[in-house]
Amino acid sequence: MTASTPDPLTPVLTRRWQSPRSWSIDTYEQLEGYQALRHALTAHPDQLIQLVKDSGLRGRGGAGFPTGMKWGFIPQGPTGPGAKPKYLVINADEGEPGTCKDIPTMMADPHSLVEGCIITSYAIRANFCAIYVRGEALHCIRRVRRAVEEAYAKGYLGRDILGSGFDLDIVVHAGAGAYICGEETALLDSLEGRRGQPRLKPPFPATSGLYASPTVVNNVETIASVPAIVQGGSDWFRSMGSEKSPGPKIYSVSGHVERPGQYEAPLGITLRQLLELAGGMKDGIPLKFWTPGGSSTPIFTAEHLDVPLDFEGAAAAGSMLGTTAVQVFNETVSVPWAVMKWTEFYKHESCGKCTPCREGTYWLVQILERMVHGQGTEADVETMLDVCDNILGRSFCALGDGATSPITSAIKYFRQEFLDLIAQQPAVERPEQLDDLVGAQA
Amino acid sequence: MTLPEGTPESYGPITGPEEVVFEPVVEEAGPVSPVFDEVTRQRTKEIIARYPQSRSALLPLLHLVQSVEGHVSQDGIRYCAEALELTTAEVSAVATFYTMYKRTPCGQHLVSVCTNTLCAALGGDDIYGRLTSKLGVGHEGTAGEPGTPGSITLEHAECLAACDLAPVLQVNYEYYDNQTPESAEALVDALQRGEKPHPTRGAALTDFRTVELELAGVFPDLETSAEGPSVAPESVRGAQLASERGWVAPAMPDDPPAFPALPEKK
Numbered sequence: 254m255t256a257s258t259p260d261p262l263t264p265v266l267t268r269r270w271q272s273p274r275s276w277s278i279d280t281y282e283q284l285e286g287y288q289a290l291r292h293a294l295t296a297h298p299d300q301l302i303q304l305v306k307d308s309g310l311r312g313r314g315g316a317g318f319p320t321g322m323k324w325g326f327i328p329q330g331p332t333g334p335g336a337k338p339k340y341l342v343i344n345a346d347e348g349e350p351g352t353c354k355d356i357p358t359m360m361a362d363p364h365s366l367v368e369g370c371i372i373t374s375y376a377i378r379a380n381f382c383a384i385y386v387r388g389e390a391l392h393c394i395r396r397v398r399r400a401v402e403e404a405y406a407k408g409y410l411g412r413d414i415l416g417s418g419f420d421l422d423i424v425v426h427a428g429a430g431a432y433i434c435g436e437e438t439a440l441l442d443s444l445e446g447r448r449g450q451p452r453l454k455p456p457f458p459a460t461s462g463l464y465a466s467p468t469v470v471n472n473v474e475t476i477a478s479v480p481a482i483v484q485g486g487s488d489w490f491r492s493m494g495s496e497k498s499p500g501p502k503i504y505s506v507s508g509h510v511e512r513p514g515q516y517e518a519p520l521g522i523t524l525r526q527l528l529e530l531a532g533g534m535k536d537g538i539p540l541k542f543w544t545p546g547g548s549s550t551p552i553f554t555a556e557h558l559d560v561p562l563d564f565e566g567a568a569a570a571g572s573m574l575g576t577t578a579v580q581v582f583n584e585t586v587s588v589p590w591a592v593m594k595w596t597e598f599y600k601h602e603s604c605g606k607c608t609p610c611r612e613g614t615y616w617l618v619q620i621l622e623r624m625v626h627g628q629g630t631e632a633d634v635e636t637m638l639d640v641c642d643n644i645l646g647r648s649f650c651a652l653g654d655g656a657t658s659p660i661t662s663a664i665k666y667f668r669q670e671f672l673d674l675i676a677q678q679p680a681v682e683r684p685e686q687l688d689d690l691v692g693a694q695a
Numbered sequence: 696m697t698l699p700e701g702t703p704e705s706y707g708p709i710t711g712p713e714e715v716v717f718e719p720v721v722e723e724a725g726p727v728s729p730v731f732d733e734v735t736r737q738r739t740k741e742i743i744a745r746y747p748q749s750r751s752a753l754l755p756l757l758h759l760v761q762s763v764e765g766h767v768s769q770d771g772i773r774y775c776a777e778a779l780e781l782t783t784a785e786v787s788a789v790a791t792f793y794t795m796y797k798r799t800p801c802g803q804h805l806v807s808v809c810t811n812t813l814c815a816a817l818g819g820d821d822i823y824g825r826l827t828s829k830l831g832v833g834h835e836g837t838a839g840e841p842g843t844p845g846s847i848t849l850e851h852a853e854c855l856a857a858c859d860l861a862p863v864l865q866v867n868y869e870y871y872d873n874q875t876p877e878s879a880e881a882l883v884d885a886l887q888r889g890e891k892p893h894p895t896r897g898a899a900l901t902d903f904r905t906v907e908l909e910l911a912g913v914f915p916d917l918e919t920s921a922e923g924p925s926v927a928p929e930s931v932r933g934a935q936l937a938s939e940r941g942w943v944a945p946a947m948p949d950d951p952p953a954f955p956a957l958p959e960k961k
Contacts, residue, residue, distance in 0.1 A: 257945075259944065259945055260937070260940075260942035260943060260944075261942060262933055262934075262936060262937040262940075262942045263937075263942070263943070263944035263945070264933070264934045264937050264942075264943070264944060265944045267931070267933060267934045268934065268944070270925060270926050270930065270931045270934050271925075271931050271934050271935065271938070272925070273925070274925065275925040275926070276921070276925060288951075289951070292951045296954045297954075297957050299957055299958055300954040300955055300956075300957055301954070302958075303954075303955040303956075303957075303958050304954055304955055307955055338747070347856045348853070348854055348856060349854070350811050350812060350813065350853070350854040350858075351813060351854070351858050352854075352856060352858075353856045353857055353858045353859055353860075355856075356856050356857065357926050357927070357930040360896065360925070360926050360930075361925045361926035361930070361931075381747055387856070388758075388795050388868070388910055389795070389807070389852070389855060389856075389865065389868050390856065390868075391867075391868035391869065391897070391906055391909065391910065392869065392870070392896060392897035392898060392921075392923065394909070394910070395897075395898065395909065395914065395917060395920055395921045396921050398912075398914060398917060398921075399917050399918070399921040402917065424745050424746065425912070426751075426754070426755070426912075427754070427755065427758065427910040427911075427912065428754070428793075428795075429754050429757065429758070429793035429794070429795040429796055429910075430793050430794035430795035430796075431792065431793050431794065432853065443754065444751055445748070445750055445751055446750035446751050446752065446753030446754060446779070446789065447750075447753075447789060448788055448789055448792040449792065449793070464747060464748055481947075483951060484947055484951050485947035485948065485951075485952075486947075486948060486951065486952035487955075488952070489945060489947055489948065489952075492945045493944065493945065501944060503933075504933075505858065505859060506859065507813055507858035507859045507861060508813055508816070508817070508858070508861070509816075509817075512929075512932050513858070513859040513860075513861075513929060513932075514859045514929040514930055514931070514932030514933055515859065515929075515930045515931070515932065515933050515934075516932070516933030516936075517933050517934070517937075518933075530933070530936060531932075548812065578858065580812075580813050580858060582813075582816060586816050591812050591816065594810075594811065594812040594815055595811075595812050598811055598812075598853050598854070601853060602853065604792075
């Protein structure tokens with residue numbers, strides 16, 4: 254850490270976004286683009302891996318895994334697993350409710366992603382890179398594809414890049430509408446032309462990824478951060494954020510605030526600070542609940558205004574940093590309703606591979622819809638917690654775990670609201686239903 | 696506190712999952728339909744050539760057949776299976792997994808309204824409700840003869856990753872930001888009249904089949920279609936505020952610092 258405190262906002266990834274035609278290679282090169290690549294190609298690949306390790310960069314896709322360490326897991330060498338082709342796959346399948354940082358990044362500054370891909374591929378010795386973009390993000394697909402074409406034309410891609418002897422091809426691949434493909438192993442299956450269902454780990458993608466070869470899967474924002482780290486160095490990167498969560502991060506503030514948008518700040522900013530920057534709560538209606546990093550991160554309330562939003566701070570307060578998708582809801586929003594909507598999402602997006610998630614989300618939706626439409630029972634709250642308990646930690650991938658987060662955290666902070674909702678409701682047809690059940694047993 | 700409604704499809708008695716209806720299996724598998732012409736076959740070859748292994752081309756090829764027929768038909772499935780030397784069962788399994796592959800013919804335009812939590816809380820459910828009653832169709836229903844000018848397929852979508860611009864909808868996957876029931880209705884009116892209002896961000900509006908071709912990775916005029924605003928005004932609010940207040944990231948060194956020493960081999 255340096256002695257001086259950085260400014261409240263530190264545009265690094267977003268620094269070019271206001272420029273005219275910021276997506277074009279002309280603008281990018283005028284603003285120092287592809288200089289990091291020239292510098293990186295003078296280094297030994299292992300020096301780049303070490304640099305990223307030293308920088309402390311952690312994955313921006315939600316899990317926060319140290320990026321340099323991930324790159325270091327790729328086996329290298331002329332024999333054994335290191336002799337296989339290696340692949341870089343970019344996870345641009347942004348779809349977690351609330352998360353909206355990668356789409357503006359690809360829209361406004363696709364070359365930072367492409368330059369990051371080239372540097373990363375050089376570091377891990379990959380000669381093929383796929384950028385898997387969510388299908389619904391059509392204009393991003395156009396921009397990234399255009400950026401790739403421009404990079405080929407300038408000799409930044411293809412054979413013998415800038416005379417370094419390094420070859421790289423990038424393909425821009427459109428998804429087809431499945432949230433689960435944001436899970437890295439499901440993404441790999443999808444990229445291989447299969448149903449997007451997660452794989453059992455281990456083996457991890459580092460040894461057995463795309464086409465059973467060593468593969469790094471990284472998020473857009475992670476890779477777009479790499480050129481700046483090469484140019485500024487690890488000490489510069491660490492002058493923002495905290496010891497364990499260094500660097501700048503795009504916070505996506507949405508919902509009931511005056512000026513929703515993308516705010517790039519050092520990791521560790523609080524919601525109180527973000528709300529000030531975003532003009533406060535919309536129309537002055539007080540805050541009720543919020544997510545720190547998308548719907549899969551347990552919700553917070555007004556009690557958590559001063560929680561530092563970095564990986565450690567969010568976890569210590571009982572949630573997760575996730576993708577720093579800060580969705581803000583005011584007092585007009587019913588918590589059981591919001592939880593129902595999120596649960597409908599998880600039910601729709603569950604891939605069906607494992608029973609706890611497929612059946613659990615299905616029954617949770619039934620309970621929540623019944624409750625919100627006026628037929629809740631007193632047992633429902635405990636039943637939901639019980640179902641969640643049978644999903645959490647027992648599902649094949651993190652989708653199931655994520656599905657339980659809004660429910661268990663909402664009940665933790667707003668149990669009374671669930672009970673009040675149930676208590677207000679007329680007991681519609683319930684005695685008859687009970688009679689049916691008793692009759693069925695007889 | 697008022698309780699907004701849930702996804703409209705969820706009303707009514709609680710029932711089991713809907714039965715999935717498949718088109719009848721074609722008994723005699725003759726040659727695939729001539730709608731997949733020489734141009735399509737050439738494009739198919741080019742798409743396959745992009746990947747280290749051919750099967751990776753399956754998702755793009757399904758987008759390609761959808762661009763030809765406006766949905767993924769049994770014929771389209773057979774075409775993909777032939778091109779990649781897969782069974783039709785393998786291709787069907789993939790086609791039915793992804794929501795963007797439509798199994799019934801779509802309208803000239805596909806209108807997708809985000810009804811996930813945040814958009815819904817800001818009016819997304821109202822927008823979807825207004826459009827269902829206006830068009831007289833529900834989720835994945837088509838108003839008008841599919842494929843004819845002004846025909847519209849409606850769907851409610853999960854989070855479209857534009858939450859700072861909520862509520863949003865897409866027409867043929869182009870974004871229309873900060874919508875209201877009134878603006879959405881006006882948009883649909885215009886589409887039905889054969890107009891193509893410009894999206895908030897992105898390229899000029901075309902139609903569903905044209906964008907499916909782009910999703911297959913075929914861009915007839917990428918230089919033009921990649922144009923449009925750099926980004927939505929909302930997305931640069933942070934960067935703008937920083938400029939106004941003179942906030943910047945810490946200065947980088949003038950020259951890139953030396954790389955760390957080469958780590959010793961273990």
